[in-house]
Amino acid sequence: MAQATPDLTRAAIERLVRESIYKQLGKQVPAGNEAPNPLVVNVSARHCHLSPEAVEKLFGPGHQLTPMKWLYQEGQYAAQESVTLVGPRSRVISNLRILGPCRPLNQVELAFTDAIALGYDIPVRQSGDIEGTPGCMLMGPKGFLELDKGVIRAAPHVHMAPEDAAHYGVKQGDFMKMRVGGDLGVTFDRIFVRVSDSFKLEVHIDTDEGNACRLGPQSQVELVK
Amino acid sequence: MAQATPDLTRAAIERLVRESIYKQLGKQVPAGNEAPNPLVVNVSARHCHLSPEAVEKLFGPGHQLTPMKWLYQEGQYAAQESVTLVGPRSRVISNLRILGPCRPLNQVELAFTDAIALGYDIPVRQSGDIEGTPGCMLMGPKGFLELDKGVIRAAPHVHMAPEDAAHYGVKQGDFMKMRVGGDLGVTFDRIFVRVSDSFKLEVHIDTDEGNACRLGPQSQVELVK
Numbered sequence: 001m002a003q004a005t006p007d008l009t010r011a012a013i014e015r016l017v018r019e020s021i022y023k024q025l026g027k028q029v030p031a032g033n034e035a036p037n038p039l040v041v042n043v044s045a046r047h048c049h050l051s052p053e054a055v056e057k058l059f060g061p062g063h064q065l066t067p068m069k070w071l072y073q074e075g076q077y078a079a080q081e082s083v084t085l086v087g088p089r090s091r092v093i094s095n096l097r098i099l100g101p102c103r104p105l106n107q108v109e110l111a112f113t114d115a116i117a118l119g120y121d122i123p124v125r126q127s128g129d130i131e132g133t134p135g136c137m138l139m140g141p142k143g144f145l146e147l148d149k150g151v152i153r154a155a156p157h158v159h160m161a162p163e164d165a166a167h168y169g170v171k172q173g174d175f176m177k178m179r180v181g182g183d184l185g186v187t188f189d190r191i192f193v194r195v196s197d198s199f200k201l202e203v204h205i206d207t208d209e210g211n212a213c214r215l216g217p218q219s220q221v222e223l224v225k
Numbered sequence: 226m227a228q229a230t231p232d233l234t235r236a237a238i239e240r241l242v243r244e245s246i247y248k249q250l251g252k253q254v255p256a257g258n259e260a261p262n263p264l265v266v267n268v269s270a271r272h273c274h275l276s277p278e279a280v281e282k283l284f285g286p287g288h289q290l291t292p293m294k295w296l297y298q299e300g301q302y303a304a305q306e307s308v309t310l311v312g313p314r315s316r317v318i319s320n321l322r323i324l325g326p327c328r329p330l331n332q333v334e335l336a337f338t339d340a341i342a343l344g345y346d347i348p349v350r351q352s353g354d355i356e357g358t359p360g361c362m363l364m365g366p367k368g369f370l371e372l373d374k375g376v377i378r379a380a381p382h383v384h385m386a387p388e389d390a391a392h393y394g395v396k397q398g399d400f401m402k403m404r405v406g407g408d409l410g411v412t413f414d415r416i417f418v419r420v421s422d423s424f425k426l427e428v429h430i431d432t433d434e435g436n437a438c439r440l441g442p443q444s445q446v447e448l449v450k
Contacts, residue, residue, distance in 0.1 A: 112436035113433070155408070156409070184349055184415060186413055187412040214337060
């Protein structure tokens, strides 16, 4: 997962310079139009979300996921556990990471590159909107699980708290643009806005989108209404 | 390779409607601001260009490439011949297509997804600008060829004739934007302009870029200065 860390963006550097100048002048930095939170952009590699029942079927009765790496959103983690996905043409993706904690729904999120490799035609959906999507077979060390739906390409989206939404002038369900600079500069014109008190400001794009603009730690990123 | 064929774009449909209306009115369609040529966008999958000497080394003395599929640019073709690429960590891509006719330089064009799979860190370059780029090993049915440079990610670019350049108000070496519509709408902000009398108007993006915006026959595409 690449991360355009806030400390390395032009905006953050400009803020540091501004703060330093105001400090030398012996003045307070004016609040002005500063974003309340730094913008973090993460590339989500292919992964799945599973229900507690699915985890038990794949890893054995009573099994619980073990956090391996904590993600930017509070309480979310990449689990130590992974599964093998078998697609419609018996092609396989090994080591499909499980993200925890468990959810009520089973959902597999792939990039189009993954889907093409598997021989899938998958729809672009918001997380949780899986009616009418294709299924797959998952294999774990203790069993198989057949999903009759749930394989999607997750639409690019931004998590934000109400204060971020107020700053950017957007609301739940809106679309924003995200500009990524550099010699492969790309503007993503349809970033879906998700607002919740529990969210930290973070854009999620997939590996195809991240590779298209070569998102990295040095990338200049900007959210625009 | 996906192709946003000109007959299916909104612009083309609008033109047909306009022409039909003018015909009913018994009038000539005004020349106005019409683009002189339809906009074609093609996704280039990974491929290589080889010199005649390289082809002989890989396929045997006297061997010449056999056209399998003609491409949109005059005289260019995907050859029946393909090679196996071995990367720096001994990882392999089989069936790397050769594009003909032969060129003076050997050059391999990969998407970032390919490069990551191979364990490469490859630079974004214009075609032909291969100084300081990584090399690779190529394997053919009759021999090996070690390249000490030439593996690049091709920068997204547009081929056009001088009349297209005049219409769009750009010149060789400029950058344009390309907007791709749909629910994964993306604007590519850095499409490099290449102008030649021999070029037909065609944008080339790679598979990462094509997958990021899900470019397909129905995609609405627009070139903007």
